[in-house]
Amino acid sequence: MAQNMSKSKPDLSTLSPQTKLVAAGRDYGEHGFVNPAVYHGSTVLFPTAKSLHDRSQTYVYGRRGTPTSRAVEEAVALVEGGHNAKMLPSGMAAISTALLAFLKSGDHLLMVDTVYFPARQFCDGLLKGLGIETTYYDPMIGRGIASLIRPNTRVVYCETPGSQTMEVQDMPSIAQAAHQAGAIVMVDNTWGAGHFFKAFEHGADVSVQAATKYLVGHSDAMMGTVTCNAATWEQFKDAYESMGQFAGPDDMYLTLRGIHTLDVRLERHMKNAIAVAEWLRSRDEVETVLYPALSNAPGHDIWKRDFKGASGLFSVVLKPCADDAVDSFLDRLALFGMGYSWGGFESLCIPFKPLRTATAWTAPGPCLRFHIGLESPDDLITDLTDGFKGLQSA
Numbered sequence: 063m064a065q066n067m068s069k070s071k072p073d074l075s076t077l078s079p080q081t082k083l084v085a086a087g088r089d090y091g092e093h094g095f096v097n098p099a100v101y102h103g104s105t106v107l108f109p110t111a112k113s114l115h116d117r118s119q120t121y122v123y124g125r126r127g128t129p130t131s132r133a134v135e136e137a138v139a140l141v142e143g144g145h146n147a148k149m150l151p152s153g154m155a156a157i158s159t160a161l162l163a164f165l166k167s168g169d170h171l172l173m174v175d176t177v178y179f180p181a182r183q184f185c186d187g188l189l190k191g192l193g194i195e196t197t198y199y200d201p202m203i204g205r206g207i208a209s210l211i212r213p214n215t216r217v218v219y220c221e222t223p224g225s226q227t228m229e230v231q232d233m234p235s236i237a238q239a240a241h242q243a244g245a246i247v248m249v250d251n252t253w254g255a256g257h258f259f260k261a262f263e264h265g266a267d268v269s270v271q272a273a274t275k276y277l278v279g280h281s282d283a284m285m286g287t288v289t290c291n292a293a294t295w296e297q298f299k300d301a302y303e304s305m306g307q308f309a310g311p312d313d314m315y316l317t318l319r320g321i322h323t324l325d326v327r328l329e330r331h332m333k334n335a336i337a338v339a340e341w342l343r344s345r346d347e348v349e350t351v352l353y354p355a356l357s358n359a360p361g362h363d364i365w366k367r368d369f370k371g372a373s374g375l376f377s378v379v380l381k382p383c384a385d386d387a388v389d390s391f392l393d394r395l396a397l398f399g400m401g402y403s404w405g406g407f408e409s410l411c412i413p414f415k416p417l418r419t420a421t422a423w424t425a426p427g428p429c430l431r432f433h434i435g436l437e438s439p440d441d442l443i444t445d446l447t448d449g450f451k452g453l454q455s456a
């Protein structure tokens with residue numbers, strides 16, 4: 063421990079989740095500083111020819127790891143409850159690298175129908191071109207996944223809750239069927255951020271996150287994480303290194319900084335999101351609110367069983383109305399920005415059209431995705447009230 067050799071070190075494995083977030087990655091501070099330095103480095107010098115030949119020093123080359131990357135990797139693995147983790151330059155890089163690490167030509171992938179759309183494009187494009195076949199499955203399939211598993215199915219991929227329409231998946235049932243057939247289970251754990259959903263306790267072998275969202279938490283950096291259990295770690299690490307993956311030092315540092323405040327941010331996102339979602343549910347213009355914490359949401363019972371909280375992202379299906387009514391709702395909003403991300407401190411609202419191939423999306427009304435930030439929910443509700451005036455007058 064570089065920061066203070068005389069102090070005893072806490073046993074991280076015994077700490078509560080909140081304390082883990084504060085203690086995570088703290089072994090790398092030097093000269094008494096609480097935080098690690100941001101190492102901008104490629105070349106690492108070896109003091110003697112012997113140390114060069116036997117590569118006996120901890121750091122050998124920038125891409126192979128720095129004190130900054132080690133600190134954040136340890137922190138992510140601790141938050142997720144996995145064996146070890148690696149950082150990548152975006153969430154999408156994490157998804158594609160994780161899939162390529164475990165799939166080869168002739169293999170079959172079972173992919174959830176509600177997957178983040180660019181991941182679907184990756185499967186239908188690059189993976190298909192490599193001779194890897196993808197079958198999309200109903201997010202609510204649960205144990206029924208067994209009937210879709212083939213002898214060459216290597217990966218069953220979940221995203222829980224699903225992008226946009228927020229279905230919470232029965233991961234333990236899916237994992238049991240996958241493991242029985244010798245496939246591994248991968249999950250996009252961005253919504254629960256590893257803090258509200260402990261993927262490894264629910265059967266995941268590999269957990270990926272767009273750390274761009276809640277881990278970074280301030281809309282100021284792109285980052286991806288892949289966390290593995292012990293059984294999958296070496297295979298993933300080999301692929302990660304072969305593909306030359308690494309992430310920028312400042313962005314890794316911002317991710318570590320975000321992790322230390324994750325609990326308080328997520329708790330507030332949840333409190334605000336519940337207040338806004340319940341208010342939206344009471345509005346005449348709203349058909350349904352798709353938020354795992356609300357009792358009518360798909361997979362709400364599974365959420366209650368498996369999750370420790372709900373983050374700030376949910377969706378709303380409006381009663382049928384004209385496109386320009388939705389546009390005037392959006393244009394009237396002053397506090398809710400329109401942008402294709404989430405997980406930062408600010409509130410967002412964006413329209414979307416669900417895309418399905420394994421199941422049908424039948425709701426006739428327009429859909430909106432909300433990210434509820436750290437503003438006062440009263441102010442957000444006032445803003446939405448104004449938006450609905452725009453919708454009614456269009």
Ligand SMILES: Cc1ncc(COP(=O)(O)O)c(C=O)c1O
Binds near residue numbers: 153252271402404
């Ligand atoms: C659920 C989910 N996974 C992955 C990603 C991709 O992350 P990034 O934008 O960092 O590549 C996103 C981005 O919106 C996402 O919403």
